[in-house]
Each structure stands twice: as C-alpha cells, then as structure tokens.
Amino acid sequence: MTSDIHAYLDAHRRDLIAELIGWVRIRSVAGLPERAVEVLRSANWLAGQLRDLGFPEVQVWNREGAPAVYAQWCEAPDAPTVLIYSHHDVRAAKDEQWEETPPFEPAERGGRVYGRGTSDAKGQVLAHLWGIRAHLAATGRSAPAVNIKLLVEGEEEAGSPQLSELLDEHRPTADLVLFSDTLLWHREHPALCLGVRGMISAQIEVYGPLRDVHSGAVSGPAPNPVVELSRLIAALHDDKGRVTLPGFYDDVTEPSERFRPELAALPYSDEDWLARSETRSVGGEEGFTVLERLWARPAVEVLTVAAGDLTGASRAAVPAVASASLSIRTVPGQRIAGVAAQLRKWVADTIGDRVEYQLTVSEETAQEPYRTPPEHPAVAVLDAAMRDGFGRPVGRMGNAGGGPAELLARKLDAPVLFFGTGLPEDRWHDSDESVAVEVLLAGAATLAGFWSRLAEATPAPARK
Structure with a gap:
C-alpha cells in the first residue's frame, strides 16, 4: 500500500x-x-x-x-x-x-x-x-x-x-x-x-520625563527610560545564560531519561543549524546542548524594543516612554500563574526608583x-x-x-x-x-x- x-x-x-x-x-x-x-x-x-x-x-x-x-x-x-x-x-x-x-x-x-x-x-x-x-x-x-x-x-x-x-x-x-x-x-x-513548550507574552513600558524633552536642556540629570529599560533587559540573564527571575527553574520537570539520548542521536552541527536557522551564533543556557535548550529548557526572549523617534528626523529629545515586549517559553512543571508572578516581582525589585513603569502579562492568551x-x-x-x-x-x-x-x-x-x-x-x-x-x-x-x-x-x- x-x-x-x-x-x-x-x-x-x-x-x-x-x-x-x-x-x-x-x-x-x-x-x-x-x-x-x-x-x-x-x-x-x-x-x-x-x-x-x-x-x-x-x-x-x-x-x-x-x-x-x-x-x-x-x-x-x-x-x-x-x-x-x-x-x-x-x-x-x-x-x-x-x-x-x-x-x-x-x-x-x-x-x-x-x-x-x-x-x-x-x-x-x-x-x-x-x-x-x-x-x-x-x-x-x-x-x-x-x-x-x-x-x-x-x-x-x-x-x-x-x-x-x-x-x-x-x-x-x-x-x-x-x-x-x-x-x-x-x-x-x-x-x-x-x-x-508553553508561552507567556508580556509588555513593559518605562516612563521617564513627563514628555519628550530636548536633550540639550536636561541631559544628565533627567531619567532616561531607554537606559533604564536597557538595564532591565540586560539583567534578564546572568553570565551563564540562565534566566534571573527568582524561582524560575524551581518547578521545571526534567525530561525522561531516554529523551536526552534521543535528542543527542539527531544529526546536529553548529554549522548546519546556523545555516538553516540564520541565527548568526549559538548562545543560551550553559550545560545543555542546543537541542535541549530548544526543546527541554525554558527561555525568555525580547521581541521588540521601541523608544524615541523611530521614523523620520530625530528631534534630539530624551523620550518620555520606552517599551519592550517579552516572550517567555515554559516547559512542563512551570505554570502560567507562577511564572507571571515571578516576572512581576522581579521587575518590581529590579527597576530603578527614578522611573515609573507598567507591566502587562497576557495570561488570558498564555499557553501551558x-x-x-x-x-x-x-x-x-x-x-x-x-x-x-x-x-x-x-x-x-x-x-x-x-x-x-x-x-x-x-x-x-x-x-x-x-x-x-x-x-x-x-x-x-x-x-x-x-x-x-x-x-x-x-x-x-x-x-x-x-x-x-x-x-x-x-x-x-x-x-x-
């Protein structure tokens, strides 16, 4: 047949x-x-x-x-x-x-x-x-x-x-x-x-000056939301590629004993992966193979960052708002509500006190x-x-x-x-x-x- x-x-x-x-x-x-x-x-x-x-x-x-x-x-x-x-x-x-x-x-x-x-x-x-x-x-x-x-x-x-x-x-x-x-x-x-993997989306807006302000008039003492957002994003991962949200890995269920050998059996090379994925270089959590990072480990990615004059001529102003969208990929053991709570606490504890912010976690469209x-x-x-x-x-x-x-x-x-x-x-x-x-x-x-x-x-x- x-x-x-x-x-x-x-x-x-x-x-x-x-x-x-x-x-x-x-x-x-x-x-x-x-x-x-x-x-x-x-x-x-x-x-x-x-x-x-x-x-x-x-x-x-x-x-x-x-x-x-x-x-x-x-x-x-x-x-x-x-x-x-x-x-x-x-x-x-x-x-x-x-x-x-x-x-x-x-x-x-x-x-x-x-x-x-x-x-x-x-x-x-x-x-x-x-x-x-x-x-x-x-x-x-x-x-x-x-x-x-x-x-x-x-x-x-x-x-x-x-x-x-x-x-x-x-x-x-x-x-x-x-x-x-x-x-x-x-x-x-x-x-x-x-x-x-599961997926949780989040959006963060960081507020600095009350309006866009000419940088020549306030540069130095003014709070810059782009700088603060950049610092926050940079703090999402440590120097070993691990996500820094407190408790993020506590509930991760390890894959079965047979799954890691099964992944290792797939034909893989960095050269082939980089050519097919067009991702330029390999990074991520140390201690795991690329395929394990893809399919068995959680991850946090930054998908968009926006601030200032994105199109047209620059006004040379310190922007009032900077925003970023995050995508959190979860694995068995992790739950939407728990990861959302971890993100909210981490942002509150990490962001500087010279700015204000709003964090929106889209739990209604999240997927386990x-x-x-x-x-x-x-x-x-x-x-x-x-x-x-x-x-x-x-x-x-x-x-x-x-x-x-x-x-x-x-x-x-x-x-x-x-x-x-x-x-x-x-x-x-x-x-x-x-x-x-x-x-x-x-x-x-x-x-x-x-x-x-x-x-x-x-x-x-x-x-x-």
Missing part, C-alpha cells in the same frame, strides 16, 4: 501545489480588522475543499470574527476517533521585505512554494487533506479507516483567545488529538515531535507546555507511518514554539500527538516564508498510512 500511496501523491503533485497557491492568495491575517473578511473567506475556502473531498459534515464556527472550520467523517464504529487540529490564519507580512515573491502572490521555484502561510500552517492542513485522499485511493475505501474530525481555527496567531470557549460551546470529542502546527528537524532526518505520553500506542504507529512516508528512520524531537496542545488535551480528555511538515529554514513569521514540496508530499504519505495503521493497532470500539 505504501507504494500506491506515493504513486497517487506523485501523480497529484501539481494539484497539491495549485491548491496551496490558491489558498495562500487569501490574506487571512490574524488580528487585523481590515482583514477579517479574508479570514472568513479562507475558512470558507477550506470548508469547500473538505466538502469536495467527501466530509459529510462541515461547519464554519464564526465566533466574533475568528472563523474556525470544523468537519467530521465518522463512519468507522469499531475504530478510534481522531481530532486533527491546525489553523488557517497567518501572520502579517511587509511586502517590501520579501525578495522571492510578494507574500500573498505565492510562487513555486526550486522545489519550494513561497508565500505567507505556505508552511505555517496552510501547507500542513493540505498535507492532511491529500493524506486522506491518498488513503482512500490506496485502500479503495469510501470512508477513512478511522473516525476523523478536523478543527482548523482562525486566530492561532493571536494566541487562540476564543478556542477554549469554542470547545466548551461545541464540545467535540475524540480518543486522540493530532496537532499539526509543528516543525520537523530536517528533511533528510525526520523526527517525531513529543511536546511543545505539553508532552505526549511517550508510551502511548499511537506514538509507535506514527513512527512507523513516518518511516514509510519519508523512507528513512525517525528520530525524536520537541517543538521550540507553543500552541494550545495542553488546552486541547484538557478539554477533550485525550492525549495529543504531534505531526507537522515545517522546517527551521521555512522562515515562519519572517519574510520569504516557504515550504518544501517534497516534505509536504512525504507528510501526506505519512498521514495516508497512519490512518490504516491506527485502525489496525486499535481495533476496540471508540470511546467517544
């Missing part, structure tokens, strides 16, 4: 690319009121594709301008039920920073499709659709071998603020969640993701970390499907970013398994985002085989 799956997908390569290009042309940018209608168009585009594929039940849950697509195909009463999760909204893009193609005028070249959302995450969703098509074609079935539900939300890039209420309102059920908004390690060395139970039977099933899909041995990895995996696991009372088709070099959230077509095809082949293997491995009647 594996050869039939690959033959089917190879024959439909151009169709997959055409669908991806058509979908990416829809500017479904999250969080921009002027793009709200395009997010709805994106949802309706996907809903139409699902109906054409054969899903008997397809709905668009358009809750407060963030349309999610829900579909189900449940015609296998003796098989498990799997809910696929992903998203169709995308990050904003600045045309002038894109060199390969305008972000919403996608193009294929060199085996990659360029455009905003090609990898994160419209390409991942289409890998699922083509995986189902290939599964049906190779098996001759009229419906999937397992019960498939699909939830593709429209505000993941804004932190999924309404997802919890959507789940409470509609109460979908499943035996397993397949989360598809993650990366693979390398196109030649696929790895099965076993967890995601999640790890897949490593002994769950579906892990071995997906491993085998990936070996067939990619034609290579499969390693183990984590995901450096976050996502609502813990929320889905808690609300559905079901374990979460991860499978994505992104790569570090795909430039998520950056200019010239792209996806490797061969990886999409290998991902679709993986999923096509996964459904048959899962049905064979878990023949007991579904619970939900």
Whole structure:
C-alpha cells in the first residue's frame, strides 16, 4: 500500500501545489480588522475543499470574527476517533521585505512554494487533506479507516483567545488529538515531535520625563527610560545564560531519561543549524546542548524594543516612554500563574526608583507546555507511518514554539500527538516564508498510512 500511496501523491503533485497557491492568495491575517473578511473567506475556502473531498459534515464556527472550520467523517464504529487540529490564519507580512515573491502572490521555484502561510500552517492542513485522499485511493475505501474530525481555527496567531470557549460551546470529542502546527528537524532526518513548550507574552513600558524633552536642556540629570529599560533587559540573564527571575527553574520537570539520548542521536552541527536557522551564533543556557535548550529548557526572549523617534528626523529629545515586549517559553512543571508572578516581582525589585513603569502579562492568551505520553500506542504507529512516508528512520524531537496542545488535551480528555511538515529554514513569521514540496508530499504519505495503521493497532470500539 505504501507504494500506491506515493504513486497517487506523485501523480497529484501539481494539484497539491495549485491548491496551496490558491489558498495562500487569501490574506487571512490574524488580528487585523481590515482583514477579517479574508479570514472568513479562507475558512470558507477550506470548508469547500473538505466538502469536495467527501466530509459529510462541515461547519464554519464564526465566533466574533475568528472563523474556525470544523468537519467530521465518522463512519468507522469499531475504530478510534481522531481530532486533527491546525489553523488557517497567518501572520502579517511587509511586502517590501520579501525578495522571492510578494507574500500573498505565492510562487513555486526550486522545489519550494513561497508565500505567507505556505508552511505555517496552510501547507500542513493540505498535507492532511491529500493524506486522506491518498488513503482512500490506496485502500479503495469510501470512508477513512478511522473516525476523523478536523478543527482548523482562525486566530492561532493571536494566541487562540476564543478556542477554549469554542470547545466548551461545541464540545467535540475524540480518543486522540493530532496537532499539526509543528516543525520537523530536517528533511533528510525526520523526527517525531513529543511536546511543545508553553508561552507567556508580556509588555513593559518605562516612563521617564513627563514628555519628550530636548536633550540639550536636561541631559544628565533627567531619567532616561531607554537606559533604564536597557538595564532591565540586560539583567534578564546572568553570565551563564540562565534566566534571573527568582524561582524560575524551581518547578521545571526534567525530561525522561531516554529523551536526552534521543535528542543527542539527531544529526546536529553548529554549522548546519546556523545555516538553516540564520541565527548568526549559538548562545543560551550553559550545560545543555542546543537541542535541549530548544526543546527541554525554558527561555525568555525580547521581541521588540521601541523608544524615541523611530521614523523620520530625530528631534534630539530624551523620550518620555520606552517599551519592550517579552516572550517567555515554559516547559512542563512551570505554570502560567507562577511564572507571571515571578516576572512581576522581579521587575518590581529590579527597576530603578527614578522611573515609573507598567507591566502587562497576557495570561488570558498564555499557553501551558505539553508532552505526549511517550508510551502511548499511537506514538509507535506514527513512527512507523513516518518511516514509510519519508523512507528513512525517525528520530525524536520537541517543538521550540507553543500552541494550545495542553488546552486541547484538557478539554477533550485525550492525549495529543504531534505531526507537522515545517522546517527551521521555512522562515515562519519572517519574510520569504516557504515550504518544501517534497516534505509536504512525504507528510501526506505519512498521514495516508497512519490512518490504516491506527485502525489496525486499535481495533476496540471508540470511546467517544
């Protein structure tokens, strides 16, 4: 059956690319009121594709301008039920920073499709659709071998603020969640993701003079919020790369004894990592490998800093306000409320008394970390499907970013398994985002085989 799956997908390569290009042309940018209608168009585009594929039940849950697509195909009463999760909204893009193609005028070249959302995450969703098509074609079935539900939300890039209420309102059920908004390690060395870090966003504003003041009149005695904010940011890490928030590491759960050797088994070199990630140099917490820092250790990053005359001619003034946005990545054991409290106390204890400040921690859109139970039977099933899909041995990895995996696991009372088709070099959230077509095809082949293997491995009647 594996050869039939690959033959089917190879024959439909151009169709997959055409669908991806058509979908990416829809500017479904999250969080921009002027793009709200395009997010709805994106949802309706996907809903139409699902109906054409054969899903008997397809709905668009358009809750407060963030349309999610829900579909189900449940015609296998003796098989498990799997809910696929992903998203169709995308990050904003600045045309002038894109060199390969305008972000919403996608193009294929060199085996990659360029455009905003090609990898994160419209390409991942289409890998699922083509995986189902290939599964049906190779098996001759009229419906999937397992019960498939699909939830593709429209505000993941804004932190999924309404997802919890959507789940409470509609109460979908499943035996397993397949989360598809993650990366693979390398196109030649696929790895099965076993967890995601959590995420907490924070914004700090530091106030100096009561208004922007000419530096020639007050320079010296005036409090400078840029200097104070810079000092605060510099104090976030010590000379060993460790985060200095008191108690930050106290609740960190160490990964299993087998996880560190599994990470060490992945092919890694600084040269390859720097070339693919375009990060210039390697840093971070001493005592851990780069992959452990990415997937098993918490981190704090500064994403934006703003003050003074950012555009136009300088007024040579000491600014009244300086601001910065922080992203805190957490790991199992850490909790949103605890880390938020640590940050608030640290800022209060560290900032100078010549300025005032306001710290906003976005706990309502924060996401807890999640790890897949490593002994769950579906892990071995997906491993085998990936070996067939990619034609290579499969390693183990984590995901450096976050996502609502813990929320889905808690609300559905079901374990979460991860499978994505992104790569570090795909430039998520950056200019010239792209996806490797061969990886999409290998991902679709993986999923096509996964459904048959899962049905064979878990023949007991579904619970939900």
